[in-house]
Amino acid sequence: MKFKSLIASLLVASASLAPTAFAKDITLLNVSYDPTRELYKEVNAAFAKEWKTKTGDNVTINQSHAGSGAQSRAVIDGLKADVVTLALAYDIDVIAEKAKLFPENWQTRLPESSTPYTSTIVFIVRKGNPWKIKDWDDLAKQGISVITPNPKTSGGARWNYLAAYGYSLHKNGNDEKKAQEFVGKIFKNVPVLDTGARGSTVTFAQRGLGDVAISWENEAYLTLQEFGADKFEIIYPPESILAEPPVTLVDKNADSRGTRAVAEAYLQFLYTPEAQGIIAKNHYRPRLASAALASTPQIKLFNISEFGGWKKAQAVHFNDGGIFDKIYQAK
């Protein structure tokens, strides 16, 4: 009796599966930076739904998250990403340069320099802002404990660093020496350097270290959401950097896996009103003006071109023997 009903249910199950047996099952691997976990979870679900109605195929997007620099390294070493969505252009440049998995002009292939959204760098402080932190100068004060990740491995950390550096340049008439001293003072206040932005947020919010965390805007909102707005506050400095996290297809991997069409569609999907809405909802800054949240504060933003673009900024500040090494060793 039991056996019969088992057979019957198997037959029913296989019959109901039959019509979908012709749909292809495709997987993509999106190798991304640290704080985009929640964003891509939502984007992936929306894209899979759209792709299903368009083509009938099932697409599953697998995610890998870690510090942007570390992820870039992993793709160079053979992590089979179909697309990379990293924190800054240099981490993608270096894949093109070292592993030659896609052309070096990758950034011209999608709208807005292949950057479907932007973000900025803000401060998270404990409720009530007990140390009255308002601006970058407050982070350099003696006795303030600042949490930020390691610029060697984290993309967000490099934006944090350049935001502070740029602020000082503007304040002191482009005096490089003063800017280095200023950023050096901030890094003297950093007790731990985590490898990625999420690690840093956990250190600050969960483990309770530090008086202020320098953070992606989106990560700051997530902290408030996860831990309660009654525990933390977001402080917008009057001036910060326009962070541009770009995306690209990894041509060689996608071609060898036969996923180019769907991977390209996936990246283009990021620019659609639907995805831009998800982007705004997760507190990134969408390119589509109509998708932007009215509540997002407008502050003065400068961009990476002030540092001569990412290749130059990376070489001058973050490569071995660069300015970051000098000021951090001087600790």
Place this chain on the structure above:
Amino acid sequence: MRLRINPITETPAVKFTLLGIGLLYIALFLVLPVVAVFNEALRKGFGAYFVAISDPIALSAIKLTFITAAIAVPANLIFGVAASWAVAKFDFRGKSFLITLIDLPFSVSPVVSGLVYVLLFGAQGLVGPWLQAHDIQIVFAVPGIVLATIFVTFPFVARELIPLMQEQGTEEEEAARSLGADGWQTFFRVTLPNIKWGLLYGVLLCNARAMGEFGAVSVVSGKIRGLTNTMPLHVEILYNEYNMVAAFAVASLLASLALVTLVAKGLLEWRYGHELGVART
């Protein structure tokens, strides 16, 4: 006449103070953390706990952990027995070098153990280009995770057996040979029964480490959710996603595995302590 010595010759005060310190220490550093793990895992009740550990991504992490251990432990069992047999029963040049090599994974940081495989099998590595041309993926896939795990758990079985077999010497094997047994018969009828408890002990330790390894595996995993995350990596991911209940639920599974290992180890020591005693000196 048998000499009778009462081992408890201290005054009760000293006895209980020492006992108390020992118990307090155990409670503080061993019991409390384990209780905390289970407490956090069950903070939102059994329902949330089971939802967390039956999540498809958690299940795939559990599966991968078991697959990895199921390959790494037998591999090191065979190697460990072969190596300790060779070291303990024969004399040859380079013997001490071999013993040093076996110990290498203990002295190398797990991160380095992982990086070695990236340097060898990564796309920019020594054999990476050849592997790519033949569409073989080792690092950032299951084979890399298994290799890294085998590497870090390499010494456990051999380290347990070598002293034990050395202590036992070769007389029994020599007797077996002189009575006409061949090599395999000697091994299975004489050597293996002599070392079985030590072997089991080594396998238990090897298994515990294989399931719990974080550093080396983290380097070669690529951290693809649902594909290349083992349980320890999945715990970190969940923790970093503020999913505390799920993180501690998976952690509690790992802790349970460790507890089972500990109990098995305790039973072995209690029952066969005299045989194991040799191995632990």
